[in-house]
Amino acid sequence: MATSAEVQATVDRLGADLGRAVLVEDPQHRPLWWSRQGRIDPTRMRTILEREVHPAAVAVVARLGLAKATGPVRVPAVAEAEMLARWCLPLRTNRDLLGYLWVLDPDQTLIEAELPALVACADLAAAHLAQQRLTGDGRDHRRAALLAQLAAGEDLDAARELIRLEELDPATTVVVTSPPGPGGWDLPGRMKVHLAGATAGAAAGATAGAHAGSEPVRATSGPPLPLAKLHVAVSRARVVLQALRAGATLSRPSWDALGGWHLIVNAPDELAVADVHPGAPALAALDRADLLLTARALLDSGGDVARTAELLHIHRTTLYYRIERIEAVTGVNLKTGAERDDLHLALRLWAYRNAAD
Structure with a gap:
C-alpha cells in the first residue's frame, strides 16, 4: 500500500508532467498533498497557507455536485470565489468520499488524453486514505480531529464522517463527562465523550465512587444528545463541573440536576x-x-x-x-x-x- 510520501511524489510528478498546480484535500477541504508547479489563485493560496476555504468556493462544490461526481469534472472560473478554471476529481472508496483532487487549468488547455493521469493519482491517494482509516494510528488521529471539530461547534459533515469512520448508527447519541474517567474517547480540556448506553454504568459508578471518597465527582452533560450536538454536551458538562467547584450541592453531578443553578449558569455576562x-x-x-x-x-x-x-x-x-x-x-x-x-x-x-x- 502506498505511503504518504509516495502519494506526495505522485502528486509532484503529476504537477510536473502537466505543468499545473495539483492539490489533494480531504472532504472538509483541508490540504493533504500539493505540488509546486503552475500558477495558483487566491483560493488555492488560502487553502494551503491559511488552512481556510472561501465560503463561495465551498458553494461552488455544492452547486456543481462535485462530491457525487464519478469522474473528472471541468470547473469554470468563478470570480466571486477567486477561483481560476480547474479540474476536480473526487476520491472515493466504495460509497465513501475521502477527498478531492484538484488540478488548476486557468487556460483550459488540459486535454482529454491527460485525464487518465489524474484518475491514477486520485486512485492512489484514495487507496492510501482508505487504508489509513483502517489502521490504528490513522484512525485514532482522524477520530480525535473530528471530535475536536464537533466539540467546537455543530458540524454535520464531521458528524457524518465520524459515523462512517466508527461504523456507528446514524442515530447515535452521546454524553460528555469531566474530568475524564474510564472508557469513552478523549476530548480537549480533560473531558471524555461516551456513546449513550455505554456510559450509563461508568457514569453511575464514578458518581458512587465519588460519594465513597474513592474517585473525583465527574460532571456529566445530562440526557444524551445527537453526535452533531456534541458541542452542546461539552458546554453542559463544563458548566456542571464549574457549578460543583462553586459549591453546588446536587442530587447527582449532571446538567439535568442543576435545578435552581440553571439560573446561575445561564446568567448573562453583562449581569454583574x-x-x-x-x-x-x-x-x-x-x-x-x-x-x-x-x-x-x-x-x-x-x-x-x-x-x-x-x-x-x-x-x-x-x-x-x-x-x-x-x-x-x-x-x-x-x-x-x-x-x-x-x-x-x-x-x-x-x-x-x-x-x-
Whole structure:
C-alpha cells in the first residue's frame, strides 16, 4: 500500500508532467498533498497557507455536485470565489468520499488524453486514505480531529464522517463527562465523550465512587444528545463541573440536576454580581474570607444555625458573632430580611464565576 510520501511524489510528478498546480484535500477541504508547479489563485493560496476555504468556493462544490461526481469534472472560473478554471476529481472508496483532487487549468488547455493521469493519482491517494482509516494510528488521529471539530461547534459533515469512520448508527447519541474517567474517547480540556448506553454504568459508578471518597465527582452533560450536538454536551458538562467547584450541592453531578443553578449558569455576562445584590461583592472584598463562607453556608442551610455551625466546625457563639458582622456589611437581616434570597443568589453567582477555569 502506498505511503504518504509516495502519494506526495505522485502528486509532484503529476504537477510536473502537466505543468499545473495539483492539490489533494480531504472532504472538509483541508490540504493533504500539493505540488509546486503552475500558477495558483487566491483560493488555492488560502487553502494551503491559511488552512481556510472561501465560503463561495465551498458553494461552488455544492452547486456543481462535485462530491457525487464519478469522474473528472471541468470547473469554470468563478470570480466571486477567486477561483481560476480547474479540474476536480473526487476520491472515493466504495460509497465513501475521502477527498478531492484538484488540478488548476486557468487556460483550459488540459486535454482529454491527460485525464487518465489524474484518475491514477486520485486512485492512489484514495487507496492510501482508505487504508489509513483502517489502521490504528490513522484512525485514532482522524477520530480525535473530528471530535475536536464537533466539540467546537455543530458540524454535520464531521458528524457524518465520524459515523462512517466508527461504523456507528446514524442515530447515535452521546454524553460528555469531566474530568475524564474510564472508557469513552478523549476530548480537549480533560473531558471524555461516551456513546449513550455505554456510559450509563461508568457514569453511575464514578458518581458512587465519588460519594465513597474513592474517585473525583465527574460532571456529566445530562440526557444524551445527537453526535452533531456534541458541542452542546461539552458546554453542559463544563458548566456542571464549574457549578460543583462553586459549591453546588446536587442530587447527582449532571446538567439535568442543576435545578435552581440553571439560573446561575445561564446568567448573562453583562449581569454583574452587584446587580443581584451588592452585599456579595462587599463580603468578597474583605480581607477575611470567613464571613463570605459563613454567609453562603448559612443561606444554603436555610438559616439553620445548628446545621451551619456543624458544617463550618465552629461554636455557635462564633457563628452568631459572624452573622452580626455579615449583616453589618451587607445590610441584610439573615433571619427575616426580605433581601436574603437576593444575597443568596448573588453569593452563588460570585462563587460560580470565581470557579471558572
